[in-house]
Amino acid sequence: MTIQLSTLIRRTRQHHALEHATIHLLAASHPYLSLAGWSDPLGFTLFGNVETGAVWQAVRQALLRLQAGESALARHPNCGTNLATKVVLVTGAGLLGGAGKRRLSQRITGSALLVSAALFVAHPLGMYFQKFTTLADVADCWLVNVEQVTATPRPIHRVTFGR
Numbered sequence: 001m002t003i004q005l006s007t008l009i010r011r012t013r014q015h016h017a018l019e020h021a022t023i024h025l026l027a028a029s030h031p032y033l034s035l036a037g038w039s040d041p042l043g044f045t046l047f048g049n050v051e052t053g054a055v056w057q058a059v060r061q062a063l064l065r066l067q068a069g070e071s072a073l074a075r076h077p078n079c080g081t082n083l084a085t086k087v088v089l090v091t092g093a094g095l096l097g098g099a100g101k102r103r104l105s106q107r108i109t110g111s112a113l114l115v116s117a118a119l120f121v122a123h124p125l126g127m128y129f130q131k132f133t134t135l136a137d138v139a140d141c142w143l144v145n146v147e148q149v150t151a152t153p154r155p156i157h158r159v160t161f162g163r
Contacts, residue, residue, distance in 0.1 A: 003041075011041040013135035015161065017074035019044040020134060021062030022159070024073050026050060029058075043144075043160035055157045056146045063143055071136035081133045082126030089118035089125070 016039040023035050026048075035048035046055060065073055097111030144160045 008041045010135060011161075011163075012039055013133060014138050014141055015039040015041070015044045017066060017134040017136045018059065018062050018138060018141070018159075018161070019046070020076040020079065020130075021066055021070075021073035022046065022055070022058045023076055025058040025061050025065075026054065029054070043158065045149075046157040046159060047154060049154055050157070052146060052148045052157060055159065059143055059146055059159055063138060063141065066136050066138045074134040074136035075127055075130045077123070077127070079126070079130055079133075081130050082123060085126035085129055086119070086122035089122050090115055093118035 019037040019039050022044075023037060023046075026033060026035060030050060033048055033050060035046060035050070037047065038045045062073065093114035094111050097114040098107045100107065102110070140163055141161045142163075144162045145158075147158050148155055149158050150156045
């Protein structure tokens with residue numbers, strides 16, 4: 001069976017939304033927990049010191065709440081999309097501000113101003129870009145499994161979904 005690229009991208013975006021929603025819910029019940037995730041067409045991998053039962057519960061809630069229309073759960077302020085946006089903007093601002101044949105003090109000042117502006121717009125722009133990297137419409141998803149795959153000091157859980 002061949003799956004089209006558009007289907008793989010759609011599923012990854014859905015799982016990215018579910019990953020964010022799960023992290024939101026786990027953070028609400030475990031406020032000092034440090035979590036990270038990685039989404040793919042089959043589900044997502046969750047990195048963090050949390051019990052498997054708590055992950056099951058959070059994923060089920062995330063799925064139900066996204067299906068009920070709580071699309072804001074699909075976006076997360078600590079998403080890698082935000083980090084990538086910040087890196088690209090700040091790098092571009094620094095390069096642009098330092099370019100040209102102006103005096104060094106003018107290039108430094110120009111770079112500082114542009115980098116400051118880039119830092120100011122990076123977060124809201126990154127949150128906006130998550131519109132394209134997540135998909136809160138998960139009506140066709142169901143939870144298949146949550147499994148702890150390592151027992152290291154920072155456990156890893158694998159979450160898989162079906163269609």
